[in-house]
């Protein structure tokens with residue numbers, strides 16, 4: 001039978017974890033081939049090329065490694081794959097998804113999945129998530145949707161998805177917009193039409209450093225004051241509420257924003273930053289006056305990835321435009 005080509009890469013995470021000995025705790029050891037063996041149905045759906053590109057807990061992934069995974073995925077599409085699936089740890093899945101989404105220049109879907117329970121645990125979710133991710137990767141209606149995250153029967157858009165629970169099976173959600181779709185009886189359903197996408201060029205520079213700090217009550221300014229001398233090229237702050245800082249942090253921003261891009265996001269976990277509501281010192285209107293950009297709907301981690309990529313392709317002067325577009329894209 002003429003089956004479509006699908007490519008799967010495993011790079012680690014709980015989905016690839018097993019304990020080497022009782023009471024030692026699980027670590028990534030399971031190859032992509034072994035993961036695939038847990039979903040025998042796959043062989044009747046596609047010709048699968050599966051490769052193990054890494055064995056890392058997702059906290060230890062980095063942008064250089066993700067760029068090499070992206071280049072592997074690009075090659076798979078050139079070789080005729082109708083979709084690509086990547087299995088990785090869930091802890092930073094929202095960040096890799098965003099990273100890839102800014103750079104994924106194909107109509108074919110790039111689908112990320114993982115597991116909340118390792119293979120050794122009762123009710124392990126890895127095989128079901130992998131099968132669902134493959135179904136999404138193979139589905140015609142997944143085309144022109146960029147990068148998707150498939151977990152626990154739901155499909156999330158990369159720009160909105162966040163890990164919002166540390167241990168639960170239902171660990172991922174897309175605040176405000178909700179999931180892009182779902183799987184039911186093996187079928188892939190989308191709840192919204194496709195949106196136009198704006199892909200960035202590959203970064204020519206990868207040594208830039210973008211700091212991410214979180215505002216907290218009665219925090220000192222020591223780290224903030226040293227951001228420039230430490231050599232950072234950009235700064236993101238997870239601010240209070242609608243994107244606010246204390247007076248002392250606001251004053252420290254003056255100097256920094258004259259030299260490097262500064263983005264203020266919200267630490268709330270859902271909702272946008274404001275632009276024209278609060279006029280107090282440290283409020284968003286004051287911070288914009290001091291040269292900061294507001295993140296809009298982008299959460300602090302996604303804002304940091306955008307800034308890192310923009311600096312990497314020398315487009316940081318376009319930051320405001322990209323943050324605005326991010327808001328537009330997130331409207332259902």
Ligand code: ASP
Pocket residue numbers: 012013014015056057058059088089090091092114115116
């Ligand atoms: N708990 C994580 C996971 O779900 C570990 C990791 O992100 O690698 O995969």
